Amino acid sequence: MTMTGFLDDLWTHSPAFRLIGCAAVALVVAMLVHRAIRALLWRWSDDHPMVRDMLRFARAPMGWLVPLVALAVVLHARPESTLLAPVPVLSRGLVVALIGVATWLAVRCVQAAEAFFARRFPVDVADNLHARRVLTQSRVLGRTATVLIVLLGLAAALMTLPLVRQIGASLLASAGLAGLAVGLAAKPVLSNLIAGLQIALTQPIRLDDVVIIEGEWGRVEEITGTYVVVRIWDERRLVVPLNWFMEHPFQNWTRRTAQIIGTVFLWLDYRVPLAPLREELQRLCREAAEWDGRVCVLQVTDASDRAMQLRALVSSGDSGRNWDLRCRVREGLLAFAQARYPDALPRWRGEWSRAPGGEREAAGMAPRRPPEGQRSPHPEDGAGELPGSA
Numbered sequence: 001m002t003m004t005g006f007l008d009d010l011w012t013h014s015p016a017f018r019l020i021g022c023a024a025v026a027l028v029v030a031m032l033v034h035r036a037i038r039a040l041l042w043r044w045s046d047d048h049p050m051v052r053d054m055l056r057f058a059r060a061p062m063g064w065l066v067p068l069v070a071l072a073v074v075l076h077a078r079p080e081s082t083l084l085a086p087v088p089v090l091s092r093g094l095v096v097a098l099i100g101v102a103t104w105l106a107v108r109c110v111q112a113a114e115a116f117f118a119r120r121f122p123v124d125v126a127d128n129l130h131a132r133r134v135l136t137q138s139r140v141l142g143r144t145a146t147v148l149i150v151l152l153g154l155a156a157a158l159m160t161l162p163l164v165r166q167i168g169a170s171l172l173a174s175a176g177l178a179g180l181a182v183g184l185a186a187k188p189v190l191s192n193l194i195a196g197l198q199i200a201l202t203q204p205i206r207l208d209d210v211v212i213i214e215g216e217w218g219r220v221e222e223i224t225g226t227y228v229v230v231r232i233w234d235e236r237r238l239v240v241p242l243n244w245f246m247e248h249p250f251q252n253w254t255r256r257t258a259q260i261i262g263t264v265f266l267w268l269d270y271r272v273p274l275a276p277l278r279e280e281l282q283r284l285c286r287e288a289a290e291w292d293g294r295v296c297v298l299q300v301t302d303a304s305d306r307a308m309q310l311r312a313l314v315s316s317g318d319s320g321r322n323w324d325l326r327c328r329v330r331e332g333l334l335a336f337a338q339a340r341y342p343d344a345l346p347r348w349r350g351e352w353s354r355a356p357g358g359e360r361e362a363a364g365m366a367p368r369r370p371p372e373g374q375r376s377p378h379p380e381d382g383a384g385e386l387p388g389s390a
Helices: 003-013 015-047 049-057 059-077 086-120 129-159 162-173 175-185 187-202 274-287 319-340
Strands: 210-213 216-223 227-232 237-241 260-268 291-303 308-316 352-354 360-362
Touching (some): 049 059, 049 086, 129 187, 260 319, 274 291, 274 319
Antiparallel strands (some): 260 308
16 A cells, blocks of 8 residues: 555544644644734735834743634534544643733733833833823723732632633622632732722822832832832832722822922021121022022021021932032031131030139029028129129
8 A cells, every 4th residue: 555545544434633733734734824814914004103012022822822713713613523532622622821811912912011001111211101101000000900810710710620710600699708718818819909090090009119118218110900019219119009098198200290398407507797698698509400490599598596497499300319419508608607606506505604703604504592691702703792692
């Protein structure tokens, strides 16, 4: 018997061989069609960057999805008379694999959209408020959609198993207690998901926002589906759950704009003239690259029995520059006071006078009074008079 005759006989009398042959042909045809369609879409997406991102991110899952779809079509189109023992198990496994790859593809499409918006709206520019708003929305909504897609894909894959379907029917029959238990167990996850949607829509925080949380100054570095990472100024990372921002007050220094006004406090003696200090402050601000030209004011805000408190207000485009400007102004004003008015820096001072017995005591303190009936030896007190007598 020739090889052709052997194959004809095998094709005629062996259903398994026919099924394997049809699957092989379907795989080859599907891969050729996939490559042709991908090449056409790639050429067409020259002027559509988002479509190109989708094609790039979906390359791996589509490489698995096309062969699985071809196999599913072959198994579904087989004659009913083709009864093979492994076919039902293979069909069920193929359905689970299709659900898994479809979930993977949907997640990669969401990631492609996030990458497109991150490239379309860069945050490393001077005025990045709109970019941070769009990027925060895309990031939070993308992470939330990813979690929901994975949960739905996992549920769909489990529901293809008969045992899981029976358990699900039993749980639905006793949905009261089971629903309460599941709700309590999933409360943190659900609260974070809802908080993520609220943050994406209302945007109390955005990426790269400057915030004060629990007394820590930092920038929002990452927003995930369950938590927020805040990069503190000393390179530490503060991880905060999403629902924390919905339940606790916090400071956001860049809610509407990154511009900020900083304060510099100095304690100086009353003898320091204010006009030269104001002129020096104006000079320091004009020469500082961090000053944005909006606010440069010096005021006396408090006074004590020893010194007066001066407050300098200076403005900058963002909090980082304002910190540097405040340090520059503080150092400059102190150097100016030290050079021009060294005697007017805050200090303890007093006037000393001669006391009975040759001792010296500070003025402003209650003098030691001599015993009753003893005359004061000092001429200033008057001969024959008691201290304090008229």
